[in-house]
Amino acid sequence: MHTRIDCDVAIIGAGSAGLPAYREVIKAGLKPLLIESGPHGTMCARVGCMPSKLLIAAAEAAAAVRHAPDFGVQVPCQPQVDGVAVMDRVRRERDRFVSFVVDDVQAMPPEHRLDARVEFLRDGVLQSDQGHEIHASRIIIATGTQPVVPELYRPLGELVIVNDDVFDWQDLPRSVLLVGSGVIGVELGLALARLGVRVRVLNRSGSFAHLADPAVRQAAVDVLAPELNLVQDARVTTVRREGQQAWVGWTVGDGPETQESFDRVLLTAGRRPALAALHLERTSMPLDDRGMPEIDPATLQVRGQPVFLAGDVTGRHAIQHEASDDGRLAGRNAAAWPDVQAGARRAPLAIVFSNPQIMQVGGGFGAYDPASMRVGAVDWTRQGRSRVMLRNQGLLHVYMRQADQRFIGAEMIGPDAEHVAHLLAWALQMDMTVPQMLGMPFYHPTIQEGVRTALRDALKGAA
Structure with missing residues (x-):
């Protein structure tokens, strides 16, 4: 038998979009239920913005020492990177940032929170894996994204990782292949290279860090490609595991195959909205062929439904301040539904x-x-x-x-x-x-x- 929970607004996901949405619902005097299936602390604090900047800061410290002789400042030796100490600081400071968010969540009234996995039973009704049946007149979906791991890399087992895994390392690996030269690939690739890790970045096209201006993109490639050992327009042809080494081969155009071995293969080439587990097909929401609800980007409302999407799950730019803005807009519109309003947007x-x-x-x-x-x-x-x-x-x-x-x-x-x-x-x-x-x-x-x-x-x- 299910325990019934009634609320005005159910918010699925307690991240950078879900938390601002919760605060807007509270401000409107309505009863929220903030639902989270994983650890609290937001993706930004736990596996995104903050831990990556901690790793980058360590890399820049090492690079500054190497750069000192260019100013006439001599150092007795090259910097010695202690990978264990680097990752210890990354984890400690990461946990500190996460704790601030967790403290805020724990301060919420218990009746406003539910730590459980949920899925739709029908319009306006969710079922949790802990035996709850949640009835909500409005729902906000702020479940974020999940990394894509193509079948091609499955034979590598635990040697293939995503950026979520990096910040739990106890030590730095000796070598890493990064697949993708978007923001994550460039940031983590440079940081690891400057910390002494042998890095190679493969990209299947000529894109780089999402730059659209051809001249600026080429300038970026000219400056950063040598440290990244960047290979553009690469087609991966071989993926195999030999013991604790991942062997990857690739070709460029009609050229010969190149193969290298790595301790880890870090996939940074894509994430997809985390929606599949919600079973949206059980509702009357209009879905496209990828299972994405049709939303009005100005209001974040699913067309014709008292349902709103906010944050990375919308498929827009995965940027923290935009996710927070989404959350506030979705929260205000869910509270005011059916009187929803377009939200003002900041400059991109x-x-x-x-x-x-x-x-x-x-x-x-x-x-x-x-x-x-x-x-x-x-x-x-x-x-x-x-x-x-x-x-x-x-x-x-x-x-x-x-x-x-x-x-x-x-x-x-x-x-x-x-x-x-x-x-x-x-x-x-x-x-x-x-x-x-x-x-x-x-x-x-x-x-x-x-x-x-x-x-x-x-x-x-x-x-």
Whole structure:
């Protein structure tokens, strides 16, 4: 016999989208039920944003020591990386970040929480693996994503891993093959290489870190490919296990096969919305051929249903602040249903924490009509402050709509890209023109002067 639970809004998933959704439902004075099937702490804190930055910080410390002689500062020997100590700090600090989230969840009223796996029985009714039948007039699905492990790599057993596994390592491996040169592949590949791990990155296309601007993408490849031992347009032809080694072979075009052995194969090439276990087919939700509900991106509502999707599960960019914004919007709309409203969106902003860093502001180069815009550039190899710091690598492109000189976006690899990205994202969100941006103060000598150079370049010859 099932124990019945009634609530106004059931929220499936207590991550970066589910928690803000819960708070919005509480604010509206309704009764929520926050359902989580796995460990609390959010993907960002547990296996994403924060632990990856801890690993990157260790790698940058090692790289700084190696870089010191370029300034005339001699060090007695090359840095000795203690993999056990590196991973111990990663896990300790990761657990600290996770504990803050767990404490917040545990402070919630017990009747607002359910730690269980659930699936749909029918519209508005969920069943848990602990014998609960949950009746909710509105439902928010914030279950995130799960990594894709192609059958090709199954013979490797535990030697094939996903990024979720990296941060529980007790020590650094000697060698890792990373499959995919997206954000995760670039960030973790560089970090491991700079910590002394032999790294190889394979990518099946010519893409790199989601950059759309061909010139900026090529600049990024030129700067970072040597450390990543990057192979683009690679077709994996051999996967086998010999003892504790994974052997992988690949070809490029009509070339011969290359084979190498690795301690681990880290798959970073894809994640999919975690929806299958919910059995959405038991409901009247409209589903596409992948089992994805049809949602209105402006309101996050499943068409015609009191159901909302929020966060990575929507299939949009897997970015923490966007997931949180989704959660707040879904929570407000679920509470107000059927009076749902479109939510205001922030300027698109994405950052890759490589070194040099990569960023994208706006819709990306491919979202604009080249005939209607002007591109302004700064070559960081020639920029003053960058040369002072010996960080003079990369390229910045800013995009200006020619008709009204409005700033519409940018892509970059180069020094302090995370700070440049925020500066430009704020300008984009405020709908500024390039002349207005050039009217703002630029201190000398700073990296931000490079932004001024690019903006001036965009205006050259403009009508």
